[in-house]
Amino acid sequence: MLALIIDAYSLVVFVSVIASWMQPPPDHPVVRYSGKLTEPLLNPLRQILPSMGGVDFSPMLLLLGLQILKRALMGLGS
Secondary structure, eight states: OHHHHHHHHHHHHHHHHHHHHHOOOTTSHHHHHHHHHHHHHHHHHHHHSOOBTTBOOHHHHHHHHHHHHHHHHHHHHO
8 A cells, every 4th residue: 555655656756847847837736736745855855965957856866765665665564
């Protein structure tokens, strides 16, 4: 069950990244809700890992962390 939640959250992070490239209106529901779900974890990562050359690597770091967490939880379950 936790693996499914992590996968769903990873999808929301991915959608948020794609939306940032497409620049839809800020009041678009996808932008609003994905931002509300992802920004609480992305903002602290941005403090640790500032953007380099205008590229924000915090979503990549978050996705990596989520996959590590998922694998650790799956290892505990077996």
